Amino acid sequence: MPSARRSGRLTGPRAVYTNDPFESAGISEDSGSEEVQKSATKKGKRRRDEDSASDDEFVAGGANDAEEDEDEEEEEEEEVEEGKEDHDDVDEMDIDEPRATPRTPKTPGRRKANSRPKTVQNQQNLRDDGGAANRNTKVSADETRSRGVVDPKENVSKPMHYITTFGDDDRDLLAAIYTRDRWARGVDTCLPTRNALDVQTKAHDYEYGPTWGASPEDMERERTSGWDWYYDKDTGKRFQNLQKTGPKLKEADARRKYLPRSNKGKHTILMGPVNNQQVFHLGQHESFNFGEAWGETKAQKSDQNSANVREGWMISFEQRIQCLAWAPNQNGRSQYLAVVTFITTDQKKKYNLPGTNPPSSFCPLPSYPCALQLWEFTAKPAGGVTHTLDMDVKPHLRLALCTDWGDVRRIAWCPMARERREEDDKNGMASIGLLAGIWGDGKMRVLDVKLAPGKKTEFVKIEMPVFEAKSPSNVCSCLTWLSPTDIAVGCSDGFVAIWSILPTSDPAPIPYFYKPIHASYILSITSAYPTNPHIISTVGMDGETKLWSIIDPASEYTTPVRQRQAAAHISYSPILQSMFSYDENDFGRLMPIRRFFATTSAGRMPSSVISLAPCSFLHPCLLYGTASGEAVAANPFRRLLYNKEQHWQQTWFSHDWASGTHKDSSGASRFYDGYRAETQSLARSLAGDKRPQLGSSLTTIYDERTHVSALGWSPNRLTAGWACAGLGCGLLRVEDLAI
Known part of the structure; x- marks a missing residue:
């Protein structure tokens, strides 16, 4: 029997043997x-x-x-x-x-x-x-790759920091240099400037810079030939004919069922200088220019766009605003904003059948009526390229898409660039784009939105969309576009499904990708389009935030530190090559896709974060909405280049809500404007915190109607500085934030 193996460590003097x-x-x-x-x-x-x-x-x-x-x-x-x-x-x-x-x-x-x-x-x-190679031969450093082995927060050189953040490929570095030269100046620390938005950089100056690291030829091909299927006489015609609409509804009938009013009174609004605020009253779908609230207060002489300090539109919807999304690929003066509001709980009771289960996010809900509203805003030239809001033309409801599939939970326009063709105005109907959404019955649907000529409001009943799908034994919870024909959908059981919306003979389309990613409900999903469209990031109710590849999600994935309270939103910025979200400590989270495991703080909010504007493809500025009614803007690019850089952020506005004095009133809202940009400490400890401390960490609960429930940036080049904010009390604020 062989003897036991013993240690080779020298533990004391040993005898020296001459016989080896x-x-x-x-x-x-x-x-x-x-x-x-x-x-x-x-x-x-x-x-x-x-x-x-x-x-x-x-x-x-x-x-x-x-x-x-x-x-x-x-x-x-x-x-x-x-x-x-x-x-x-x-x-x-x-x-x-x-x-x-x-x-x-x-x-x-x-x-x-x-x-x-x-x-x-x-x-x-x-x-x-x-004749084999020597066993001591070393592999060349150029032939090796490593990820996640260097902590950029340590004392590493700047080249190493840039490589671990953006990568060592010329395409990634050129995109980062292009962003640095354009957006790393001090004047752009919070909000985009009109001068920076008006800059027209030639493609050969930075090569991959203007296309965020993607090949310019590929982007041009996707913008043109990538949409050939939609205009094809066979595939495109079949696809467009799938959408069925009923007879146009009368305005009175449509408003009674799909846009009901919960209060007969008007909403009271207080705006203007703090020491001299003006009072305004708005009814359902009424609007006013809140620049009038500033009276004789005028803007600086350097501002050639407006004589007033603030200009923008305020619209009342009387119900909580759930979703907002600007229509992309709009190069004219007309800009369209999709708005979704809920109907009240009392109004839903008459649609509940006896014996039905209580409402649950994990089960399909009854078929409540809901309307997806499309509002038209008018622009006027303000710079070399960009436009600002035309305050002489009031916004108006252009189209109401009425459905009986339950509340609309999420909406997303197809963001891929699309070259306009003559077929878009065929039969007198102007094509706006493809709009995907998640309805209360658990299904994902795609609508082909088109407008009739004229300015009259249309109320159209949608009976069948161009595409409809539902994952088995669960409901859809969130979605993101991967290409003009592919959509990734998160589900309530932690699975992710990817469908192609091209028409097929199967009445129930089957996803070509369907795999478990999380252990429970998926709250948000986004893709790293256009840089890496095969890379997807998801946030689950289990507190995990994952970055994974469609190619092999079982092995190609990474996660940062798990959160106790999961975030409801995540978005990808191709300009910064990073994912953005937030945590339970009211901090914004910046996660570069090449070191996703090491998060960086990208803002500190005064209260819990409720909403996050999808990142713009035209500037690196972020918008966060809080439970206390603040909308906060920040540009984290300087901090991305150097994580010890001083962080600046600016409050766009602050909102307070209170119940009205009249019985039929929908309440009163007070707005505070004119905040200046301030530095913010991003230290995780409470030491040095300017906020008052009472010996323990406290969380304030605010009324739901005070929340900033939805935010959005305009994705169009002409109106890149436009932003919109939806509130829990039903108010919508639209303003040009370019400075």
Whole structure:
């Protein structure tokens, strides 16, 4: 039976033997004669027949060739090592370690330098005979890749920091340089400037910069030939004919069922200078220019766009605003904003059937009526390229898409660029774009939104969309576009499904990707389009935020620190090559896709974050909405370049709500404007916090109608500075924030 393996560590003085057991075995450096080799072969063969030791013991240092000497040393080693624990086995790397001088005593578990057992030596001889590469050859650094091994928060050089943040590819670095030269100036620390938005950079100046690291040829191909399927006489015609609409509804009937009023009174609004605020009253779908609230207060002479300090539109919807989304690919003066509001709980009671289960986000809800509203805003030239709001033309409801599929939970326009063609105005109908949404019955649907000529409001009943899908045994919860034909959908059981919206003969389309990503409900999903459209990030109710690849989600994924309270929103900025979200401590989270595990704080909010505007493709500024009614803007790019950079952020406005004095009133709202940009400490400890501390961390609960429930940036180049904010009390604020 082979002897037990012992430690090779030197624990005390050892006897020095003049007879080397390896020399007798014929495998030492000095034994090269044929007679010694023959005797070693015979001796090794005899011992292999007598002993059943495996080849691993020869390699690991078990040295059966030294078995005879082991018995002689055993008693002495037991005396020296008595009372000591033996924790480490012999390391294989010790076989080739150079030995120090003077010569150290040999032990059974340690060999002479460069000496190998027979099996190792014979294998080396075979490799040498075959002309194989030297075993000491090192792999070139250019042929190796590593991720997540360097912590950029440590003292690393700037080149190393840039490589770990943006990558070492020229496409990524050129995109970062283009962003730095355009958006890293001090004047753009919070909100975009009109001068920066008006800059028209030639493609050859930064090559991949204006296309966020993607190939300009690929972007041009997607903008043109990528939409050929939609205009095809076969596929495109079948796709557009799938949408079925009923007869146009009368305005009175549509408003009664799909846009009901909960209060007969009007909403009271207080705006203007703090010491002299004006009072306004708004009914459902009424609007006013809140620049009138500032009276004689005028803007600076340098502002050539407006004579008033603030200009913008305020519209009342009387119900909580759930979703907002600007229509992309609009290059004219007319800009369209999709708005979704809920109907009240009392209004839903008459649609609940007796014996139905209580409402749950994990189960389909009854088919409540709901309307998706499309509002038209008019623009006028303000700079070399950009436009501002035309305050002489009031916004108006252009189209109401009425459905009976339950409340609309999420909406998203197809963001891919689309070259306008003559077919878009076919039959007198102007094509606006493809709008996808998640309805209360758990299904994902895509609508082909088109407008009739004229300015009259249309009320259209949608009976069948161009595409409809539902995952088995669960409901859809969130969605994101991957391409003009592909949509990724998060589900209530933690699965992610990806469908192609191209028409098929199957009445129930089957997703070509359907795999579990989270353990529970998926709250938000986004893709790293256009830089890496195959990379997707999801946020689950389990508190995990994951970045994974469609190619192999089981192995190609990464996660930052798990949150106790999951965020409801996540968005990708191609300009910053980073994902943005927030945590339970009211901090914004910046997560570059190349070091997703190491998050960076990108803002500190005065209260819990409720909403996050989808990142713009035209500037790097962010918008956060809080429970206390603040809308906060910040540009985190300077902090992305250097994580110790001072952070600046600016409050767009602050909103308070209170119940009205009249019984039929929908309440009163007060707005505070004119906040200046301020530096914000992003320290995680409470030391140095300007907010008052009461000895413990407290969370204030605000009324739901005070919340900033939805935010959005305009995705169009002409109106890149336009922003919109929806409130829990039903007010919508639209303003041009370009400075």
